Amino acid sequence: GAELTSVEEVLDRVRKELAEGRLPVEIFNSPVVFAAEQERLFRRAWLFLAHDSEIPEPGDYVLRNLAGNSVIVVRDEQGTVRCLLNMCRHRGNQVCKAAMGNASHFRCSYHGWTYANDGRLIGVPHIRTVYDGRLRRSDWNLLEVRTESYQGLIFGCLDPGAPDLEEYLGGFQFYLDIYLRPGPGGTEVYAPPNQWVTETDWKICAENFAGDGYHTPVAHQFGFQLGYYASSASTHSQGYAVHFPHRGHGIGLGRTPGMTPFFGYPDEVVQGMAEALSPAQLELFKETRTAVSTVFPNLSLLIQPFSVTPGEPGVRFCTMRLWQPIGVGRMQMLSWCLVPKDAPEAYKAEAYRAYTLAFGHGGMFEQDDFDNWSRVTAMAGNPAAQELSFPYLMGLEREPIADFPGPGVAVTPYMTETNFRNMWQTWLEYLERP
Ligand code: FES
Ligand code: FE
Structure with missing residues (x-):
């Protein structure tokens, strides 16, 4: 019978081939790779949880998935953001069932244990008569996960030994500010995220957003032809790709020669950026048409112009998206629209309209991409493809x-x-660490 390949064999092959500019197909849509990623990558890396503006008031919360764990991301009564495992300590019932809301307490629907929104167990029915003083409430608080944030982005990490978020980002903040500092007030989400499940390996999406300028003129050509987006292969070949060794982050900065600086923003936002960003950031950003990036492993951000009315110059929008693996070749997609907090309301609404048409779950760019990505995932499952590799030779030297x-x-x-x-x-490097 066929031998089952171990993950170590797969990683050996990846190491050898990557040095020569190739990547084995068998890392996609693979049960052994999925299991190794869950254990060695997603339990060690800083993973995105929520944007500050999703939970602005004490008691506000959203339910999220942190590496397979259902967690409550909540702002407690003191204003501290906490990430709590959504599981009652008594018999393990799901403590919070609504996807978002506001609560001072979470009361379990099974036996009624009640937790304050900072995770402390504060109510146990009949505690005096049934527990005879043996149950100390402070021993049974909700499990809390480490969180840190950067410019409104709240991350969680399951590894207590991992470096802090600042070191994890390792200088990538300079580029993240392009998205997150469009003014002194930073950003806010325009609405709750679009969410859907798709038969796609998360890595294909994370890679694409690390700067795949190669696909844009082809995969999205009908958008160009219909006038939603002005581009061509020649403009998409301009600009820069920047990466951070051993951290995995990458950004593509696509430029269009002769573009009006800060094209697609209202004056108020251009002014806000002038106040919030450094001269070096502004210098780079004013000429940038598309900024597309992945914060390793699975958070991506994109700014690009889009014409809500075909043929018009277009408006800039910003989307932030999380590619969450939930099974082999399967993922949960969360997609937000970020807007500058201080911007005029009319611009925010227009940017959200552009985002929805391009990158909402029915958006034309989204449909173009996921049609390709889900097929790549399915094809990677072809038995005959397991010995094949993909070329990664562009820009090798x-x-x-x-x-x-x-x-x-x-x-x-x-x-x-x-x-x-x-x-x-x-x-x-993550997967090779036992
Ligand atoms: Fe929650 Fe019993 S499982 S109170
Ligand atoms: Fe795309």
Whole structure:
């Protein structure tokens, strides 16, 4: 019978091939790889949980999935954001059932144990008569997960020994500010996230958003032809790709020669950026048309212009998306629209309209991408494909730009696979650590 491949054999192959600019197909849609990723990557990395503005008031909460764990991300009465395992300590019932809301307490629907919104067990029915003083409430609080945040993005980490978020991001903050500091007030979500489940390996999406300028003129060509988006292969080849070795983060900065600086933003936002960003950030950003990035492993951000009315110049929108693996070749998608907090309401509404048409769950870009991505996932499951590899040769010998204004390793043009090789190298480094 066929031998089952162990994950170590797969990783050996990845290590050898990556050094030569190839990647084995068998890492996609694979049960052994999925199990190893859950244990060695998702339990160690900082994973995105929620945006600050989703839970602005004490008691506000959202339910999220942190590496397979149902968690409550809640702002307690003191204003501290906490990430609590959504499981009653008595017999394990789900403590909170609504996807979002506001609560001072979470009361379990099984036997009535009640927790304050900071996770403390404060109510146990009949505690004096049935427990004879043996149950100390403070021993049975909801399990709390470590959280930290950067510019409104709340992350959680299941590994108590992991470095802090600042070190984890490792300088990528310079580029994240392009999305998160469009003014002194930062950003807010315009609405709750679009959510859907798709038969797609999360890694395909994370890689694409690390800067796949190569697919844009082809996969999204009908959007261009209909006038929703002005682009061509030649403009998409301009710009930079920047990555952070051993951290996995990557950003693509697509440029269009002759573009009006800060095209697609209202004056108030351009002014806000001038106040919030550094000269080096502004210098880079004013010429950028598309900024597309992945915070390793599975959070991505994108800014691009989109014409709500075909043929018109277009408005900039920002989407943030989480590619959450929930099974082999299967993921839960969460997609938000971020808007500058201080921007005029009319611009926020217009940006959300552009986001919805392009990247909401029925958005035209979204449909183009997921049709391809789910087919890649399915094809990677072909038995005959297991010996095959994909080429990762673009930009293999290109030297980094010596005097680039931002941190990280930058290359030009934007259309390259440099960021992807770094993402896979980092992925390999996590999975090789037993
Ligand atoms: Fe929650 Fe018993 S399971 S109170
Ligand atoms: Fe795309």
